[in-house]
């Protein structure tokens with residue numbers, strides 16, 4: 160008789176207690192109400208089930224490998240950080256550095272008109288999106304975030320430049336938390352750059368964005384962690400009526416990294432576009448999930464995600480389009496293309512459609528393919544060496560997606576993609 | 589031809605192949621597509637190759653350029669040097685060129701970037717931007733291609749004729765020693781055929797050579813080959829001059845099939 164299945168090993172979860180949460184709140188500059196919210200989140204965290212590997216969302220990635228190993232209250236400035244300071248985005252309305260264990264460092268531009276941008280608590284949940292990220296990670300971040308900022312953009316504001324947030328994974332357990340609340344008929348751009356991190360670093364990050372009626376928001380999240388860093392980043396965005404949202408992401412760094420981007424089209428006539436690029440190599444494992452949830456009529460969404468996997472690397476994608484029964488006359492489109500640069504590289508693409516009414520137009524496409532040998536032969540017949548030909552083809556594959564990125568974000572992505580293409584050209588990737 | 593000129597190592601020969609066989613994978617087996625070809629192109633010569641569909645002309649051309657999916661036996665010579673062990677890009681850098689019957693698209697790579705990289709590879713040195721622009725403008729003008737094509741993606745969404753013009757534009761820029769032109773005239777309208785032929789003639793001179801694969805007399809009237817070969821079932825079955833082209837136009841290939849069969853019969 161077969162044995163009964165062994166009980167599933169619960170992955171080690173870092174323990175939380177009130178003393179720790181109080182210390183984290185104090186160090187991060189979280190204001191007095193912060194601890195109450197953290198304690199409530201702790202209850203949710205402890206009740207949250209470990210994500211099931213059976214579900215598509217976690218089929219390819221082990222959540223235990225992304226969780227922090229243990230949590231301590233880091234305080235004070237990290238050691239020498241000068242080398243990690245990425246250049247600030249030209250013309251930024253605000254430049255903000257988030258270091259674990261420190262209050263945010265905020266530099267506002269002189270061009271920023273008074274009252275357009277205010278700093279609010281990152282911890283507050285009122286007004287944050289209905290759409291939850293993965294519960295375990297969301298609750299952990301909410302309880303134990305150790306660096307963060309909340310920003311509010313006033314009704315009718317037009318920020319003179321992007322808000323640039325450099326999120327430093329400078330502690331072994333880095334838990335950044337961002338919140339952006341954009342009022343009605345406003346325009347804002349948030350560029351979130353996830354930097355630093357070394358061996359054994361673990362990041363659990365969450366960003367919540369609320370876009371008021373008639374507003375236009377562009378949000379970029381570019382992850383360029385150092386080698387050895389694992390982590391989970393999630394973005395939840397809620398778009399109000401006639402709001403227009405562009406979310407772009409780049410997943411480049413770290414060892415094992417998952418990014419979840421969820422956008423709720425909550426208001427009638429809202430539009431969302433998600434544009435993403437990933438380029439993984441070596442033993443990297445990149446995992447991207449997107450959700451577009453249509454809750455209102457006449458909403459439209461598009462997703463364009465391109466992934467390149469070289470050497471032993473693996474890129475996985477799950478993309479959900481969910482159209483609720485009341486959301487008539489919606490349009491949704493999802494495209495995911497994957498390019499494999501070696502026999503050992505892998506990519507997975509799982510599109511999921513959940514459509515609860517018939518008056519919608521919805522389509523998706525996914526491709527996974529190696530570089531076309533006929534393209535390489537054509538380029539070789541013009542004198543291009545193998546590496547040079549491959550790097551041209553890869554650059555070309557990414558090009559029309561990169562072209563959709565706002566200039567500053569493209570520069571940021573290219574700072575990472577450029578050297579990788581050069582490595583391919585030299586034959587070392 | 590004198591014995592010295594039959595020597596593939598003779599620098600008067602820009603190209604030669606000897607006893608060339610080309611095999612493709614066919615399930616577990618191999619299929620022989622090119623079945624023993626000997627060809628010598630002297631510097632300054634233009635050769636034409638005509639043959640029925642499926643006879644192996646494109647296979648021959650691609651194999652000479654070094655296409656990785658073929659297994660090749662025999663010798664390939666370029667400028668008096670063996671090149672059959674070289675990678676395709678090395679053959680290209682030494683001056684071999686293939687104008688594709690079906691040029692592939694490379695989306696996202698602009699014509700300008702591609703041409704600049706090709707030119708640098710062929711010349712072994714980076715080309716200064718301004719000099720490159722000037723050369724490019726001249727070549728575009730010669731080929732009657734709108735300059736806006738330099739920012740288009742390589743062959744992406746190009747019409748058949750536009751692709752063929754860009755192939756010859758590359759021949760003009762890269763100045764190959766020996767060009768394989770695989771049906772560069774197919775699908776061209778009358779004006780485009782003239783432009784393409786003029787381009788080929790402009791790129792040809794006393795120091796280089798070419799092998800032009802075609803089904804039609806029209807381009808040969810423009811290009812005026814010195815030698816015409818008929819290629820059937822993987823072999824050269826007849827070599828002559830323009831009179832051979834006229835005979836093919838009138839009689840098709842069947843009479844040569846019979847002769848080839850007779851020749852083959854007599855050999856065994």
Ligand SMILES: Nc1ncnc2c1ncn2[C@@H]1O[C@H](COP(=O)(O)OP(=O)(O)OP(=O)(O)O)[C@@H](O)[C@H]1O
Pocket residue numbers: 612613614621639640641642643644645646647648657689
């Ligand atoms: N990789 C391959 N695998 C199997 N068969 C092949 C392969 N490449 C070529 N062939 C076969 O070899 C034969 C010759 O093809 P090729 O394209 O060289 O003909 P061609 O003379 O150029 O014809 P056309 O005039 O139509 O262009 C054809 O029967 C073709 O199907």
Ligand SMILES: [Mg+2]
Pocket residue numbers: 645646647689770771
């Ligand atoms: Mg052919």
